[in-house]
Amino acid sequence: MLSFLPAPFIGVLNALLLAVNTLFWCLLLYPWALLKLIIPIQGFRVFCTRLMIWISESWVACNTGWMKLTHKTDWQVSGVDQLQRQGWYLVMSNHQSWVDILAMQRVFNRKAPFLKFFLKKELIWVPVIGLAWWGLDFPFMKRHSREYLIKHPEKRGEDLQATRKACEKFRYTPVSVMNFVEGTRFTPAKHKRQKSPYKHLLTPKAGGVGFVLDAMGDSIQTLVDVTIAFPGGAPTFWDFLCGRMPVVKLHVDTIVIPEELKGRDYSADGEHRRRIKDWLTALWRAKDQRLESMLD
DSSP states (O other), X not given: OOTTSOHHHHHHHHHHHHHHHHHHHHHHHHHHHHHHHHOOOHHHHHHHHHHHHHHHHHHHHHHHHHHHHHOOOEEEEESGGGOOTTOEEEEEEOOOOTHHHHHHHHHHBTTBSOEEEOEEGGGGGSTTHHHHHHHTTOOEEOOOOHHHHHHOGGGTTHHHHHHHHHHGGGGSSOEEXXXXXXXXXXXXXXXXXXXXXXXXXXXXXXXXXXXHHHHHTTTXXXXXXXXXXXXXXXXXXXXXXXXXXXXXXXXXXXXXXOGGGSSSOTTTOHHXXXXXXXXXXXXXXXXXXXXXXXXX
């Protein structure tokens, strides 16, 4: 409706709408987050979490509203009809832009459980949204690198224990646990530096997937494999705000997770690591071919 306006004006307008929308819904989240903190009754905390998820889904719906108002982007989405709101999902996607998260939130909202990400422990101190993430049970993690574990073998297993503890909260409400397995956004420079065997993707990292399957394999039965393509080129966040995003293509596949990949110790079991890496490699090879066709 407002897409005829100059792009910089639309960008400033959308930045303000996003900021006001985020602040408004976060203020509604805070009282329930604080009540969760001070009232240690599990049933009450589950009630607060469900209410906070409804508030967060309303935040996403309002974001979708201003996108429709100011953008003329052609959204080409397939496979979302396979999702259910009452499922427990492991979600994986390729990663090209910060826009990926907003795109997935728009497509998944109220069609699947609210997306939750593993976050670095330090992000809990981010103004405005840090407390909201905590209240929504986003898991804050501090993982040890392989190099650290080689030097400190007594710490082996702590990562898995921390992941299991963080994922315990997911058992009470349906959840979509999100993982960008490339670990960073795709750029030609990173692709070249990695010597990636894929044309449109970076090499996937299996650790995050392995830890989730070790910790929640009895709850999560389905992988939601998301492929996002921007035929006009991956937009910057400012491009997105300005509406300079002519086409977004998003494809969803739901895949049953093999039983042999669940409930083992990724950090200590070499054979288990190899199986997960092989499984992920096959998925990534298929995703690269799919991206090739989506970008035509």
